[in-house]
Amino acid sequence: MATARAERLVNLVLCLLSTRQYLTAERIRGIVPGYTDAPNDEAFFRTFERDKSELRDLGVPLETGRNSAFDSVDGYRIARRDYELGDIGLEPDEAAAVALALRLWDSPELTGAARGALLKLRAAGVDVDDRAAGAIEPKVRTSEPAFPALLGAVQAGRVVTFDYRRPSAAQSQRRTVEPWGVVAWRGRWYLVGHDRDRGAPRCFRLSRVVGEPKAQGSAGVVRRPPEVDLLTLVAGEQRDSPPRTPARLWVARGRAQGLRRRAEVVDRMRLDGVDGEVLELDLMYPDSAASWIAGYGPDVVVLEPDVLRKSVYEAHLGAAAAALGPRAEPGEVLG
Structure with a gap:
């Protein structure tokens, strides 16, 4: 549900709860924020009818009636006795x-x-x-930027498209998915659904979604099959260890001892006038390793693969922007 629509529904409920009289549609149009922007009468009544149906679907007891025999049109109100929640008792x-x-x-x-x-x-x-x-x-x-859009697509039952980057791929690929649910597994979030491009159920880690997912098509089209257990699908895909990704790093001499303990020195190299060594190591989860490597700052430079070098670079930019404050210009960060 869009934010403006949600706010309008809340305003409508508050208005109808605050009166004992029946309010006509025209009266509601004049006092409830969100209706005054309607370009014409037809647009207002169409929106108002849709909102009334939405409230009834949500279980809001919307009453229809007239204040007196002289009224020519029906009005609306919400009786508090039917709307308010009873006493709550929790152990x-x-x-x-x-x-x-x-x-x-x-x-x-x-x-x-x-x-x-x-x-x-x-x-x-x-x-x-x-x-x-x-x-x-x-x-x-749920800090992944794609989380709200994907969860919204699941709740609306709409097909969603997004760019997805695999661990060992330098470029992302466009995926079209019928989303069934968003699942947390071992501290990570996954989208589970039917991948139209692969023609089979698939799980997608939210941290690998690139850009803003886009919902398309009508609402209510996608429904999760009743026999599908989302958590079982995610756990099943993650049962086997993922293939390791080889990485080559330049490390300043005498620095990053924690990284050196996990890697093998294969060469010596001077980078920007600083002596160091080239290290090789295998990474099981390059995405999570990026923040670990970025923590060493300028003492470690990723040589390969390109996707890991880009992730570390973006982490450095984010840290620099946070240090400079909200008024920092892009040139200040990059320079």
Whole structure:
């Protein structure tokens, strides 16, 4: 659901909850933000009818009626007695589970929703002690930029296209997928669905999605087969160790001892006037190794493969931009 549409629905619910009288469509159009921008009457009524259907589908008890016999058109309102949630009673362990769920998510979108739910529980008198969850520190990070778009495509049941980069490939490939779900497995997020290009179910690691995924087609077209277990698909694909990727690195003399312990010196090389050695090592997960290698700064330079060199370079740019602050210009980072 688009942000503007969601805000309009919230405004409509608040408006209809705040009145005891039935409000006509024209009255709602004049006081609810989001309707005043309609270019004409036809566009407004089309949007309003769609919003009413959306609220009813969500279970909102929308009443229709007239305030008196002199009214010529119907109005709308929401009765609080039918809309408000009853008293919530949670046992201490249940309340701790709610607090634990709040700490599970590490993305701005999901954190805001979870924190809002926690505040509502506390406002209702439920004692939610998030300190009880302190002994468990789950972290399912959703910092991948592709996460919101892919999750939205799953929820809408729409086909999605995106560029995907394999670990050993220097260039990405366009994939068209019927998404079934987004699954967390061993600290990583995967999109599971039917790959139209391969004609079979596939799993895609979100950290390898390049750019912004694009949903296409009508909503509700894609449905997950009832017999498919998403977690089993992801775990099955990850059961075997992935092929190792050979890498060649230049390391300044006497530096990066942690990296040297995992690599083999194969040559000596002078780079930009600094003496060093060429090291070779095999990487099982080049994506995660990029941040580890980037931590050595200018003491380590990736020679091969190109995709790893690019990832380390981007990590350096991100660190430089963060150090210079939000007002830094691209030239300041690159220079």
